[in-house]
Amino acid sequence: xxxxxxxxxxxxxxxxxxxxxxxxxxxxxxxxxxxxxxxxxxxxxxxxxxxxxxxxxxxxxxxxxxxxxxxxxxxxxxxxxxxxxxxxxxxxxxxxxxxxxxxxxxxxxxxxxxxxxxxxxxxxxxxxxxxxxxxxxxxxxxxxxxxxxxxxxxxxxxxxxxxxxxxxxxxxxxxxxxxxxxxxxxxxxxxxxxxxxxxxxxxxxxxxxxxxxxxxxxxxxxx
Amino acid sequence: xxxxxxxxxxxxxxxxxxxxxxxxxxxxxxxxxxxxxxxxxxxxxxxxxxxxxxxxxxxxxxxxxxxxxxxxxxxxxxxxxxxxxxxxxxxxxxxxxxxxxxxxxxxxxxxxxxxxxxxxxxxxxxxxxxxxxxxxxxxxxxxxxxxxxxxxxxxxxxxxxxxxxxxxxxxxxxxxxxxxxxxxxxxxxxxxxxxxxxxxxxxxxxxxxxxxxxxxxxxxxxx
DNA sequence: CGGAATCCTCTTCGATACTG
DNA sequence: CAGTATCGAAGAGGATTCCG
Numbered sequence: 001x002x003x004x005x006x007x008x009x010x011x012x013x014x015x016x017x018x019x020x021x022x023x024x025x026x027x028x029x030x031x032x033x034x035x036x037x038x039x040x041x042x043x044x045x046x047x048x049x050x051x052x053x054x055x056x057x058x059x060x061x062x063x064x065x066x067x068x069x070x071x072x073x074x075x076x077x078x079x080x081x082x083x084x085x086x087x088x089x090x091x092x093x094x095x096x097x098x099x100x101x102x103x104x105x106x107x108x109x110x111x112x113x114x115x116x117x118x119x120x121x122x123x124x125x126x127x128x129x130x131x132x133x134x135x136x137x138x139x140x141x142x143x144x145x146x147x148x149x150x151x152x153x154x155x156x157x158x159x160x161x162x163x164x165x166x167x168x169x170x171x172x173x174x175x176x177x178x179x180x181x182x183x184x185x186x187x188x189x190x191x192x193x194x195x196x197x198x199x200x201x202x203x204x205x206x207x208x209x210x211x212x213x214x215x216x217x218x219x220x221x222x223x
Numbered sequence: 224x225x226x227x228x229x230x231x232x233x234x235x236x237x238x239x240x241x242x243x244x245x246x247x248x249x250x251x252x253x254x255x256x257x258x259x260x261x262x263x264x265x266x267x268x269x270x271x272x273x274x275x276x277x278x279x280x281x282x283x284x285x286x287x288x289x290x291x292x293x294x295x296x297x298x299x300x301x302x303x304x305x306x307x308x309x310x311x312x313x314x315x316x317x318x319x320x321x322x323x324x325x326x327x328x329x330x331x332x333x334x335x336x337x338x339x340x341x342x343x344x345x346x347x348x349x350x351x352x353x354x355x356x357x358x359x360x361x362x363x364x365x366x367x368x369x370x371x372x373x374x375x376x377x378x379x380x381x382x383x384x385x386x387x388x389x390x391x392x393x394x395x396x397x398x399x400x401x402x403x404x405x406x407x408x409x410x411x412x413x414x415x416x417x418x419x420x421x422x423x424x425x426x427x428x429x430x431x432x433x434x435x436x437x438x439x440x441x442x443x444x445x446x
Numbered sequence: 447c448g449g450a451a452t453c454c455t456c457t458t459c460g461a462t463a464c465t466g
Numbered sequence: 467c468a469g470t471a472t473c474g475a476a477g478a479g480g481a482t483t484c485c486g
Contacts, residue, residue: 097235
């Protein structure tokens with residue numbers, strides 16, 4: 001039962017001792033999207049053994065990366081969420097997200113895809129400079145799954161569900177949303193085809209496009 | 224022989240399909256320090272099975288993350304080094320290094336430690352703002368292992384071996400270097416004790432301390 | 447000696463079945 | 467809904483051997 005360790009006095013190795021196991025960083029990704037129930041996690045991590053999920057959750061709680069929280073009575077359920085320490089892993093996830101774009105390829109029906117994952121992509125693409133002075137929210141409903149992004153004071157907030165008074169709302173099917181996101185289809189075509197809809201202020205749409213640029217390299221320096 | 228995959232259309236999952244296996248990110252860390260021979264890698268990754276190292280190297284070459292290069296005749300050996308794509312993983316490694324600092328604890332003789340790993344720590348602590356206008360090099364020789372950092376045009380370059388005309392040179396034993404780095408011993412004490420030596424310009428030492436701050440949070444936003 | 451392939455034991459993974 | 471229990475298959479970790 002003793003945890004396997006790299007046994008190195010190196011902060012990279014120590015970090016990987018805690019979050020380097022298979023599935024663990026994807027589990028962090030899931031919780032970056034928002035608090036999740038056990039079954040939500042199973043759903044967002046197709047293929048994980050339930051025993052492994054349970055043991056990883058236990059370990060991450062022990063390491064103060066995530067926390068177990070009971071929802072108030074009407075909901076009567078428990079959720080897992082990132083602690084402050086766990087939120088500190090966001091740069092790692094974002095770093096992987098940037099790097100992984102090149103490995104992504106074209107949308108493939110064989111691969112699992114959840115609308116929520118778009119939240120992570122949005123957080124990765126967020127351009128704080130372009131967001132300066134903007135104060136508005138954007139609503140998405142993809143495949144019936146609602147999520148949103150709000151920009152205020154140059155900062156980004158995201159969540160699942162519906163947001164008040166969005167400046168723009170995008171409603172789309174999985175296929176059309178992915179086709180547009182991957183650049184396979186022009187937004188105009190998708191709009192004409194019908195299962196892709198944009199409501200709201202056209203100018204706000206332009207701002208959103210600048211704040212979440214489609215394919216730039218990470219803001220870090222280039223080699 | 225088919226590679227295990229998460230089978231998700233998500234750039235984080237795709238990235239982890241390539242570099243998420245056990246040992247792989249530590250292998251990238253090793254190559255961030257500089258080009259390495261097979262046996263150097265074995266040495267920097269104590270505990271890795273030679274078969275696993277070989278198979279990971281093969282896969283990473285295939286994925287264009289690293290490259291195999293033959294050294295010119297006198298050396299008559301081959302080294303592995305990061306490709307441009309592989310260097311793109313530096314933000315991930317640095318992100319893990321920042322996060323792992325909290326998990327690091329006190330130096331422990333039970334844990335493996337290599338002087339070279341300090342190069343990664345230096346790269347993680349580099350403060351580009353403090354480096355503005357500085358053009359000088361710093362030499363380290365820890366436990367007999369030489370490595371250096373050079374700051375120029377607000378950018379950082381690092382490497383193994385000796386650098387020309389360093390502004391500061393730090394020479395120390397493993398124990399005293401770690402004790403000072405971990406904040407257990409004040410530099411003055413270590414200097415007095417004798418197995419820690421600093422040569423060069425005291426003002427440059429002050430600049431180096433500002434450029435590689437000892438324990439700040441990552442420059443990313445805080446939660 | 448550097449760069450692996452082989453063998454063998456042990457742990458972890460993945461899938462399913464089962465329980466409070 | 468939130469987990470345990472179980473079990474075959476795959477990967478990890480050593481040691482040793484092989485090849486140039």
